[in-house]
Amino acid sequence: MNTPSRPAGWPRTEAEALAVQDELRLRVDGTDHSPEPGASGTVVVGLDVAYDDERDMVAAAAVALDAHSLDVLARATAFGRVAFPYVPGLLAFREIPALLEALDSLREKSGREPGLLVCDGYGRAHPRRFGLASHLGVLTGVPSIGVAKNPFVFTSAEPGPRRGDSAPLLDGTEEVGSALRTQDGVKPVYVSSGHRVSLQAARAHTLSLARRYRLPETTRCADALCRAALREAVQGEVRGDAAYGGKQS
């Protein structure tokens, strides 16, 4: 019933959060230890968070898919209070406590270890090279990538028009990610490596997960789940239903 929104020691100020990023960024492993994209039996986890700022409430979702079939193997949610205000570049501090809780819950009920985490946002494509996907990867040790819908502060050439076409996402002259077309003639997504995944592999995983739609199936499933969970939790609160007061699956 008790859902800590801010774990002990969680940063309270922007300065503290920046210090944490500077410390943890040193632990990022840029070499590839990710499973083969689309490999049967590999568990890929999609993660997302929905907010109700009015009620200071967040709902996180973690969904496990089979990398080959894209079948949903397990789902988990977690609820809490907003852990940090939204500050561009510090998104992780807002979302990670609830995401870790959902991920723990998912491990319990699936009984399987994730081979890859797919986050809504950035990994290396970040002002300090330590976005949400990098942060979550370092904390869990699981290979991770970030797939975002917008280029944030970076620029890229327009990738070619076909699925699979990509262009470097640049911070000046440094390649920090890829603009990747996942469907013919559809707006690209912005992919970057988080932890223990190369950029090339991050693109391959993204394409393998986005077979029919612009966004990876992992992201679509997690997005739908956390939104539904938040709706139900808010309704429950309005009705004064105690069953919605804590965490749920």
Next chain:
DNA sequence: GCGACAG
């Protein structure tokens, strides 16, 4: 100094 800025 001002605006822009993952979700």
Next chain:
DNA sequence: ATCTTGTCGC
């Protein structure tokens, strides 16, 4: 992220 109807198309 979220506020929000209908509409065009596969």
